[in-house]
Amino acid sequence: MKRRLKVAAVWVSALLLMLVTAATVRGFVVADGLTWTAWEGETGRYRARVISLRSGRGVVGVEIMRISTTFKPTAATTDDQEVSFAWQRVEPSDFHLPRETLWQRAGFGRMTHAQPVAGVWGSSMRSSTVWVPYWALIGLTAVGPVKAIVGRAVRHRRRKRGLCPRCGYDLHASSGQCPECGAPITETVPSAAAPPPRG
Numbered sequence: 302m303k304r305r306l307k308v309a310a311v312w313v314s315a316l317l318l319m320l321v322t323a324a325t326v327r328g329f330v331v332a333d334g335l336t337w338t339a340w341e342g343e344t345g346r347y348r349a350r351v352i353s354l355r356s357g358r359g360v361v362g363v364e365i366m367r368i369s370t371t372f373k374p375t376a377a378t379t380d381d382q383e384v385s386f387a388w389q390r391v392e393p394s395d396f397h398l399p400r401e402t403l404w405q406r407a408g409f410g411r412m413t414h415a416q417p418v419a420g421v422w423g424s425s426m427r428s429s430t431v432w433v434p435y436w437a438l439i440g441l442t443a444v445g446p447v448k449a450i451v452g453r454a455v456r457h458r459r460r461k462r463g464l465c466p467r468c469g470y471d472l473h474a475s476s477g478q479c480p481e482c483g484a485p486i487t488e489t490v491p492s493a494a495a496p497p498p499r500g
């Protein structure tokens with residue numbers, strides 16, 4: 302059961318790795334913006350929560366914005382609640398992220414804004430943005446698949462040489478289970494008299 306979970310995790314990770322790599326490549330051609338907006342309020346006071354995901358130029362960021370206004374926004378067609386979802390393409394060069402600190406140059410960042418909306422009485426906007434570089438996401442999602450591939454190669458080589466696939470102990474003189482780590486010996490160990498060619 303635990304093993305199956307591990308295998309599933311590696312596959313999910315491999316799938317994410319492919320998606321993240323594709324998004325990275327895409328981000329240098331076209332930047333994407335996904336925006337989810339929810340307005341709510343009664344007459345006199347409207348509140349919005351806007352969640353935007355932006356991807357482009359090697360980074361992906363999430364912005365959470367809260368708007369509070371006394372004016373009925375055009376986006377809110379009903380008085381009580383309005384939820385909308387939009388996708389837009391922007392030029393990758395529209396990404397103007399600060400690149401002052403080492404972290405920012407590496408592609409990480411965090412920004413918070415809180416300000417009154419210019420020229421609109423009784424309105425305010427608060428936003429916070431976090432972004433991460435795609436290279437970090439590629440590294441993170443690659444760990445599982447790379448470990449699985451390397452582990453498989455190591456176990457295969459140990460098995461071929463008559464060693465315990467789990468710990469590498471020489472099993473030529475053992476049967477039943479590995480005296481070192483207790484792993485059950487499931488396959489016939491090549492006999493010590495005729496060792497397989499070392500590879």
Ligand SMILES: [Zn+2]
Nearest residue numbers: 465468479482
């Ligand atoms: Zn062992």
